[in-house]
Amino acid sequence: MKRSVLTPLIVACALFMENTDSTVIATSLPAIAGDIGVSPIALKLALTSYMVSLAVFIPISGWMADRFGARTVFRLAMVVFMAGSLACGMANSLEGFVMARFLQGMGGAMMVPVGRLVLLRTVPKTELVSALAYLTIPALVGPVVGPPLGGFITTWFNWRWIFLINIPIGIIGVILASIFIENVREEDVAPLDVPGFLLAGSGLATLMLAFSSGGGHLISPPLAIGLGGLGVALLGLYLAHSRRVATPVLKLSLLRINTFRVSVYSGSLFRIGAGAIPFLLPLMLQAGFGMTPAHSGMITFVSAVGALFTKTLATRILRRFGFRSVLGFNLVLASAFVASYGLFTATTPLAVMLGTLFLGGCLRSMQFTAFNAIAYADIEPKDMSFATSLYAVAQQLSLAVGVALGAAALQVSALLRCGQPDAIAAQDFMPAFLCVGVVSALGVLLIPSLAPNAGAEMSGHVSRRKVRDSAGDGTARRATAEAVQQHPRAGEG
Structure with missing residues (x-):
């Protein structure tokens, strides 16, 4: 071969x-x-x-x-x-x-x-x-x-x-x-921003450890608060450091570009809701409804089947309606489906459960694809590597926040119900899914800041006028495609 x-x-x-x-x-x-x-x-x-x-x-x-x-x-x-x-x-x-x-x-x-x-x-x-x-x-x-x-x-x-x-x-x-x-390998490699990597990496790690340890798991609440403060301080130091170096490990100045900024901020809010699903859904089916792991797995995978199905339609939908319309309307609908999972009960018909999960997977996949594409619409080819790194960091952090937020909502519900935050029951999942669904929907507030024709040359939606395809534009689109390919789970997170 x-x-x-x-x-x-x-x-x-x-x-x-x-x-x-x-x-x-x-x-x-x-x-x-x-x-x-x-x-x-x-x-x-x-x-x-x-x-x-x-x-x-x-x-x-x-x-x-x-x-x-x-x-x-x-x-x-x-x-x-x-x-x-x-x-x-x-x-x-x-x-x-x-x-x-x-x-x-x-x-x-x-x-x-x-x-x-x-x-x-x-x-x-x-x-x-x-x-x-x-x-x-x-x-x-x-x-x-x-x-x-x-x-x-x-x-x-x-x-x-x-x-x-x-x-x-x-x-x-x-x-x-x-x-x-x-x-x-490359012959001439720019030096690594070691101080920036240490500041950003340790700041993100300690801040997320503090947030994820809510409820006293692994570390005590006072220590979690202290680590949270340390994480914020380290990230503040990185912000000051990144302005003084030519090639920072995370180029935050790219957030001045509107399409990239909206994709990062709005996409992060949406991914908080999506990131909670792999944690909350199997836990609800097993700990809440008493299903076996095998039974649970045969239900939850349907969301991924919906995501696969949408891949065949995403390009045509974006070409027909454009990025701004799709991102706004689809985000609200997809967030509503996230919240709707909390309405499941042990007696919910299997067909209803599978159909809801399939449609929810379709909608989330459409949203991920649109966010991941428009993020690079106005990024210059020379900045593509910086943009993909920053976008990947935001993507993974928002998914992690989703898990932590979903767990915190479960614990609060259990605490209010019986006084024991870890004694979760089936009824605690409805407020948890509602919480992450609402946070996910908040991303829609940023979508109107996109221009009506934002990303038009990528989607093909150009309001009945011909788009010029100059050599520079073609290069930008090819670079954009490569950037999306670099993404971990491109189009799925």
């Missing part, structure tokens, strides 16, 4: 392992919690720690590939991911499991963008389009396969196998990468 075919297959398999693993765990949280002796709500830290790790390390993954070689970093990413998987499978405490997930996130942060760089630098341009298509498969198929797989393994075997099966897959990937992937 040709190297140009094997290389994208190797990269796609590694990314499939990462994408599937991140969706499998949500179905298994109640079983994991019971095994290590903690409340299921406490395992919100296992989800948020992984996402925060992605947010911290994604911005430097491209620099590492340029400096040390794409093959070297890609193999290292798989080794780190395997080490994290092994640690997860052997964890017997909340602290150990959270740290193992953070280690897994370090590997995942490097696998996604570095895998894309491997293709861009090793595959002939004539075969690049088909090669990049392989990278969309893990993002689309992983969320479909993950929940049923996680439910099956947890119900009929043991949740630890969810992580241990990554080891042989990763070993094969390292061997194949060593044989078939070239170790391409």
Whole structure:
């Protein structure tokens, strides 16, 4: 088999392992919690720690590939991911499991963008389009396969196998990468903004640890408040530092561009609601309704099927109605569906539940696709790498906030109902879904600031007038397409 075919297959398999693993765990949280002796709500830290790790390390993954070689970093990413998987499978405490997930996130942060760089630098341009298509498969198929797989393994075997099966897959990937992937690197690499990375990374990590530890899980409330203050201070120092360096690790000045700013701010609010679903929904079905993990997984995966279905329609919808109309109307509708999941009960007909989840998945996928595309509509090609890094950080942090907020709403409801924040019951999920749904809908307030023709040359919606397609515009669109391809779970988060 040709190297140009094997290389994208190797990269796609590694990314499939990462994408599937991140969706499998949500179905298994109640079983994991019971095994290590903690409340299921406490395992919100296992989800948020992984996402925060992605947010911290994604911005430097491209620099590492340029400096040390794409093959070297890609193999290292798989080794780190395997080490994290092994640690997860052997964890017997909340602290150990959270740290193992953070280690897994370090590997995942490097696998996604570095895998894309491997293709861009090793595959002939004539075969690049088909090669990049392989990278969309893990993002689309992983969320479909993950929940049923996680439910099956947890119900009929043991949740630890969810992580241990990554080891042989990763070993094969390292061997194949060593044989078939070239170790391409850049000759002239700009120095890494080390102070900026340390300030931003430690600030984000401590702030999210403080927020996610609400309810006294892992650390005490006074310590959480102290860490929150420290995180805010570190991020303030990074803001001052970023204005003094030419190549900051996160280029915040890009937020002056309206389409990018709206996509980041409005998209983050929307993703808070979407990010809570993988945590709240399986927990409601299992802890609230008494379903097995297998039964739960066979229900929750329907949302991902809806997302796959929408991929065939997104381009035509945007061409017909334009970004501003789609983003505004669809955001309200998708947020309403998020809130509606709280109306499910143990007696809700299965057909109603599946239909609601399918339509909700369609609407969220449409919103993600529109946000991810318009974010780069007015970004200059020279700033694309900075834009993708900043956007990826905002994406992962908002998903983590969604998990933490959903858990906090559950605890508040349980506290008001029975005085015990961890004694969750089925009736506590309605206010939790309503809370994250309302936060998600708040993003609509920023959509009117978009121009009526915002992103018109990307969507094709140009109000009956011909759009010029100059060479510069074509270059910008190609750069935009590459930026979206670089995105972790592009179009799905």
